[in-house]
Amino acid sequence: MIDRSHDLPLTRQARELGISRGSVYYLPRPVSDADLKVMRRIDELHLEFPFAGSRMLRDLLRQEGIEIGRCHVATLMKKMAIEALYRRPNTSKAAPGHKVYPYLLRKLPIVRPNQVWATDISYIPMARGFVYLVAIVDWFSRKVLAHRVSITMEADFCVEALEEALARYGKPEIFNTDQGSQLDTSKNPVILS
Structure with a gap:
């Protein structure tokens, strides 16, 4: 979409496309090798313990010698679109046609x-x-x-x-x-x- 070699300035190209100028200049950083390794292990643990949240996964990783904080585990879980499976109550749905x-x-x-x-x-x-x-x-x-x-x-x-x-x-x-x-x-x- 954005052509960095075009005569039209990047600011103008972004405005014409209706996208943020900041997104034109942002270059995503690749995931580090250490995080990829941890993410692979989180995925394996999630398959074994699908009910485990970030705290439990942090504790399981620490038992294996991987020093990691709960917030970092939660960030990686979000990046991987993993969340703990547990039954949630279903008490707030309105009945159809309820006035x-x-x-x-x-x-x-x-x-x-x-x-x-x-x-x-x-x-x-x-x-x-x-x-x-x-x-x-x-x-x-x-x-x-x-x-x-x-x-x-x-x-x-x-x-x-x-x-x-x-x-x-x-x-x-x-x-x-x-x-x-x-x-x-x-x-x-x-x-x-």
């Missing part, structure tokens, strides 16, 4: 207990998979009113936690959940009034 509602509590002053309750689900990584934790919290006092743990993302444990909080503390004025909550009233009617 997005405006957030109505943004400027609401919270001045007393039982005015606003909130709930959210979090995951806790375990040795083999995840467990899910739901908590019902009073926004004013920051008190956890009820909680449950489950090995699945079914709605039952969320409803149980809410029913316990209602039985122990009465009914709040407002019950806030995030978008796509397991307490979606179209599937699991939870009537607070």
Whole structure:
């Protein structure tokens, strides 16, 4: 594309092609022989331990006598397009056709207990998979009113936690959940009034 022997200056050629002038002058440096050797070993280790991240690979390389830092391992992994394989939770995908509602509590002053309750689900990584934790919290006092743990993302444990909080503390004025909550009233009617 860029012709360094052309009469047109490099700056003008870059402008005509719509590319950065800096990219015209940049000459990539070749990867050093030492890095190539380490990259080959990282590739072998990645095939043997696909779940190993930069820290574990650094430790494995150090056991073999290769002195290398975690950041350098991470840089080489990025260059090689290698990343550790592990199961990630899939909790934030919106359901198809799910309506997005405006957030109505943004400027609401919270001045007393039982005015606003909130709930959210979090995951806790375990040795083999995840467990899910739901908590019902009073926004004013920051008190956890009820909680449950489950090995699945079914709605039952969320409803149980809410029913316990209602039985122990009465009914709040407002019950806030995030978008796509397991307490979606179209599937699991939870009537607070």
